[in-house]
Structure formats: structure tokens, C-alpha cells
Amino acid sequence: MTPLERDDLILAAALEWGSDAMYDIRIGTLGPTLYADCLNKAEASFLRKQIPIFWHDLYTVVRYPTHVLTRADEAKIPYDPFLK
Helix, strand or coil, rough: CCCCHHHHHHHHHHHHHHHCCEEEEEECCCEEEEEEEEEHHHHHHHHHHHCEECCCCCHHHHHHHHCCCHHHHHHCCCCCCCCC
16 A cells, blocks of 8 residues: 555545545454544544444554543653654
């Protein structure tokens, strides 16, 4: 798959299911996979009902974060002076 084909498929996914999720295509355990990253479980559940398991010969996965960083979690992350 060329970078142009990849970008076209990502754009097609965003047009078909909305731009609320972030779409990416990577090689997964079942081959080329379209990942749709949602902000929360409710959005992921709604999107999962719309997206088929296979789309344009891509396996599809809908994900959402299961842990939100708190200030205490952020305090445990080592300081990196080169990170901006």
C-alpha cells in the first residue's frame, strides 16, 4: 500500500464514520488494520456498531483509552528537559 492509498483510505473512513475518531492504518496481527481511536467508551461503542469487521480488505479495530492520567500519575513521570 502506498502512502497515498493509505491517506485516501483514512480520509474515506473519516468521511464515512465521522471525524470524531482518529484513524490510522498499521500492520496488526491479522494483517493491515484500520484503527479508530475514540475519546471514551461511549463513543467507541457507538462507532463499533457502524464499522464493519472488514472494510476495504482491512481488519478494523475501535479503541479507547482505559486510563486517564491524573496529576499524581504525571508527577511520577521523570522530567525530560529536552521534551517540549
